[in-house]
Amino acid sequence: MDLAPISAPADVLSELLKPLRLTDIYSSKWLAGGTWGVVGEQDSHAVLHYMVRGSCFVTLDEAEPVSQARQTGQAERVGPGRLVRLEEGDLALFPHGTAHTFSSAPGRATAGLRTFLPDLPPGGSGVVTLGSAAPDTELLCASLHYDPGTEPGLYRALPRVLVLRAHLLRGETLLLRTLDSLSAEIGRTAPGARLVSLRAFEMVFVLSLRAAMERLTDTSPALRALRHAGVSKALTAIYSAFAQPWTVGTLAREAGMSRSVFSQVFRELVGEPPARHLLLRRLQEARLLLADGAVAQRDIPGRVGYESRVGFHLAFRREFGMTPGEYRALRCGGAASAPVESSPRDHVTM
Template sequence: MTGVDDTLSDLLMPLRLHSVFHSRWRARGPWAIQGEDESCAVIHYVLRNECCVSFAKDSSPITLREGDLAVFPHGTGHTIADRAIPHGTSLDAVLPDRRPGASGIVDIGTTGPATELLCGSLHYDAVSKPPVYQALPDVILLERGTLEKEPLLTRTLESITAETARDEPGTQLIVTRAFEMVFVLSLRVALENLAESSSELSALRHPGISRALLAIYREYAEPWTIDSLSRQAGMSRSAFTKAFRELVGEGPGQHLTKRRMQEAAMLLSETSVPQNTIPELVGYQSAVGFHLAFRKAFGLPPGEFRRQARESHASARPAAYSRRPRAGAGAGARS
């Protein structure tokens, strides 16, 4: 459905992946690795055999079989093991240095059938996270049969598997971009399926609300009002407002403000655009109104936000590419 694809593309566009820590690992015998919540997305791709994913909270364990892909959009803590078990050896204890941009290879055990996985932790800017992203579940499972219907996603996974075995110039950049492709393609497949069961995501399938969402995400700088957005949706003002709030979880004005603040934060943190021009660029005619909205959204004024972002970028150090074999230890289950 083209409308859904178009809306989804625009909703995901602000999400910018900036680095990946990835690891390939082989586990034999009884094993269990437990990772805590992390501020990044996590991917597990099973290359051989199978394993189980369990959560500390009450929920059924998930079995990952050869060819399955599991995506944890919010970095939710979980245990990955040879069997359903809620706890295991801490990932921090066996793989403490998981710097973005680095990689690792870890072996667990020496006897029994080997389970092989490709894992990655995908780091993105929190301010770039689209509102619809919050509606995603803790884990998205794409089974082998589903992946086989997605040739681009399958080929990209195959390419990552081959590329991570190389140690040549450009490998890290290629791997980062490939993981980004896997991430976005996985979200696209998942959102298409989840839209039928999630009220927030079903907004993508509503002909009127999806048009309004497209307008908000593509043309956030326009002087939108409830009336003009309802006309864009082809609905009456009352019907539009009611449907938008029921499906999206907030009013259209609030959603528009979030989109504008998201873009303002990007301009402040990633560009040198003069600060006094940003209000107009994101749809505000009043600098005072923009400052009030920005402070409410981020807890500090735009100037301080930019200063802190620049200090953060200045202090960041590029991570060196490294491969770290660790015998008898845990792999990057939440790597």
């Protein structure tokens, strides 16, 4: 079947990040001075630290400090070192919730996060004061709970840590203004404060990922796909028009490439065949619709590109180990969806 070219904008990043949703957050303001250190455990959620004032060190492994690319605005992959200095105005994002320490200096004695925040209720917030002297450092921290069903297809290509330096954030006006306004929201109990905070952090999350992914295309094969003239068009089609009856051949035509070359290049860059990537995007959307009790289950296969309900049922069960009906029952009953698998490798500073 012939398909008309996609009329959606060629901004594949916007299409890729569009489904991403936070389900809850825990945010906190840390006021620290003198000698101090906090170690956080591996988290199933994304984590961010924004340096409002002062500086600190973030440590992933025991290592000596490494130089950082502070002026170019480009991503720098750091070798075996895992020590990063954050200064005023810097933002560190841990997409996969990697365990780390943040402290006043390398090698400082640390206490567990739960020592300072024994209870982290979803939607909550708090203020923590610590250290051996009057506070001269202020951090905005958050644990970002996102729905695994909305995770972008190339999310697993992201490193363990993304650092966006202050000079880069100055060029991201909306992101910077949102970050600067969030500190005042910590601890607010006004009506709607929880929802406002959730949506604001969701914006920070998406804008941070967009800024980072734009600058990672030279260092990650999967993210290089975002700037490949042909593959990026196919990705836009997959993310914005997943319900159309695409085949590998029609996706190749959309990309302006031969079928064989397109299949090879797509697999080399993205890490999986185009048909597989399309299937996962369709099932991602199906999970979102199944979680919405207002959407009739019988309508979902057609809305995500399946002509056969049986084919949709089999694909969903093969991928997630349960039927669409069982998934809906779990989600509408408040149960969590399947965990996210990720394989981060390193950290990136921009």
